[in-house]
Amino acid sequence: MEAQSVFDFLATFVELNTPATQAQLRNLATLTTNVTEKTQLQAYAHDARYMPEVFEKRRSVIDLLEEFPGCLLPFAAYVDMLKPLQPRQYSISSSPLALPSNVVTITYDVYDAPALSGAKARFQGVASTYLSDQPIGGKIRCMVRPTNIAFHLPSDSSVPIIMIAAGTGIAPMRGFLQERAALADSGQNVLDPAILYFGCRDSEHDFIYKDELQAWESQGIVQVRPTFSRAPVEKGAERNMHRYVSERIYEERQELKELFRNGAKIFVCGSAAKVGKSVKETCIKIYREAKGVDEGEALEWLRKASENRFVTDLYS
Numbered sequence: 001m002e003a004q005s006v007f008d009f010l011a012t013f014v015e016l017n018t019p020a021t022q023a024q025l026r027n028l029a030t031l032t033t034n035v036t037e038k039t040q041l042q043a044y045a046h047d048a049r050y051m052p053e054v055f056e057k058r059r060s061v062i063d064l065l066e067e068f069p070g071c072l073l074p075f076a077a078y079v080d081m082l083k084p085l086q087p088r089q090y091s092i093s094s095s096p097l098a099l100p101s102n103v104v105t106i107t108y109d110v111y112d113a114p115a116l117s118g119a120k121a122r123f124q125g126v127a128s129t130y131l132s133d134q135p136i137g138g139k140i141r142c143m144v145r146p147t148n149i150a151f152h153l154p155s156d157s158s159v160p161i162i163m164i165a166a167g168t169g170i171a172p173m174r175g176f177l178q179e180r181a182a183l184a185d186s187g188q189n190v191l192d193p194a195i196l197y198f199g200c201r202d203s204e205h206d207f208i209y210k211d212e213l214q215a216w217e218s219q220g221i222v223q224v225r226p227t228f229s230r231a232p233v234e235k236g237a238e239r240n241m242h243r244y245v246s247e248r249i250y251e252e253r254q255e256l257k258e259l260f261r262n263g264a265k266i267f268v269c270g271s272a273a274k275v276g277k278s279v280k281e282t283c284i285k286i287y288r289e290a291k292g293v294d295e296g297e298a299l300e301w302l303r304k305a306s307e308n309r310f311v312t313d314l315y316s
Helices: 008-013 022-032 035-045 047-055 061-067 076-083 126-132 165-186 209-216 247-249 253-261 272-291 294-303
Strands: 113-116 123-124 161-166 194-200 224-229 264-271 309-316
Touching: 008 224, 022 035, 022 047, 022 061, 022 165, 047 247, 061 076, 123 126, 123 272, 161 165, 161 247, 161 253, 165 209, 165 264, 209 224, 224 247, 247 253, 247 272, 253 272, 264 272, 272 294, 272 309
Parallel strands: 161 194, 161 264, 194 224, 264 309
Antiparallel strands: 113 123
């Protein structure tokens, strides 16, 4: 077996930032010589304090070792505590009709924020930091997997599509629009309405692919309907009427209901806890108001629609 440095092993094979488990906390306590620190670790392992003090703050084993220097954990035992590094998944943001067959693109945001644990160190995303550190022409460890079988453009380009995304959730939508543009370039003119609701923080700094989207809009490939959560209410001649995509969807619900009646397919991509949750709630609200039904019936409608007409690609 080829020799490997400790640095490479820790960087590429194991998870370093997962929250410590209660069993691990109890183990650390047994290896702690300082009585005060031992008592604190035992308290963290208790049900009442584990969730708010360790899990929700994402305190890893290494965070705890830094906080409690009296814990004499052998390195081999520390390695045994670590989980294997799990693959991070990204949606491909290009179409094979627009790029050479051996070329794909992805869209990612480098996660870099203060650690929830309160430590001085920052929390950096594993895959996004790895990708951002790669030089031009560098090689990465990756694999390609098929997407959700329903998460693809309708084979009939006359079917209307409603795309809803926030942040890097625009990735698969960009691939869809590349494909529509390629079809239009090939002379296929039967492209029914395509609407893209795209939410980001600010039009100046976070509106990724802005020029590309505006070019496609001018060609009739898509109607782009952005929302900016942190933009001022008034900015020059433009008024930011909607801060979140769910607000704009509800405001324009009459048009969207008509498109859906005409067979439109809805795609949603982004954070499950944010755009996924808010769009689902908004669609249920619109359906209840339109049909005069209770929440249970609306949920059943959405469940059936999720089989092929309301499809999602969400991440936690």
